[in-house]
């Protein structure tokens with residue numbers, strides 16, 4: 416493999432060497448409208464306190480061999496980059512942030528009431544906002560998004576999801592930053608995502624089909640790879656959707672079939688998320704935290720015959736190849 420140097424935008428500025436990278440995590444998941452109106456909720460938000468907690472978690476992650484996380488918190492999940500900037504000041508872990516929009520169904524009214532076919536019509540602002548986040552920076556932070564994110568789930572490609580996917584495709588081609596998705600593996604949802612993005616002229620090799628690792632259907636996973644995309648084996652620790660055993664067995668089997676060059680690893684965890692009760696999460700999902708891959712998953716993959724070279728591909732080489740910005744097309 417060519418050891419190409421990435422020049423990737425992170426919260427602290429462009430980075431040439433990302434090192435070992437978790438491709439789908441979250442620093443903060445926030446509910447701004449709840450916090451505005453019920454600021455005294457127990458999950459309450461204190462930027463400095465939460466930033467210090469998050470930075471401590473990331474620094475511990477660095478001690479476990481991970482150098483970079485990709486924070487896929489976009490509009491719809493409570494993205495607030497000034498808080499992530501404070502975290503980046505307090506830790507050496509690189510944080511790549513994303514732009515895009517997270518919905519399984521309708522668009523938020525700001526976008527849903529504008530654009531083609533909407534109540535009030537006028538131009539669609541989605542792609543314009545995404546491009547601005549990538550080219551100029553997010554809000555007045557100066558932080559540039561390094562990846563685009565879109566989602567569809569059990570409802571399939573709804574009209575709202577389709578508008579997001581088309582806007583993400585346009586912003587991708589206008590800027591050259593890669594795309595990652597949230598997909599619903601139980602309904603083999605990655606396939607229609609690939610089809611829609613391809614219809615907008617997107618090179619499937621610039622796309623990660625996220626949450627593919629929820630599936631144990633090797634034929635489905637190989638179809639996604641044959642179509643050209645990467646697979647996000649990215650919910651390690653969410654063992655109610657798929658067990659630890661199934662998740663590691665699937666990655667090991669796919670490595671054995673020669674697909675280490677097409678998979679990336681992650682947890683889809685949050686340093687802080689006001690939408691979960693942390694105590695309930697700890698009880699129900701004891702492995703759902705940032706250190707699970709380093710502590711539990713990698714040793715188990717090695718035990719099943721996955722080589723150091725394959726692990727390096729999934730944690731270092733593939734993320735670098737995906738995140739390295741290319742020319743618009």
Ligand SMILES: [Zn+2]
Pocket residue numbers: 439440441487683
């Ligand atoms: Zn996520």
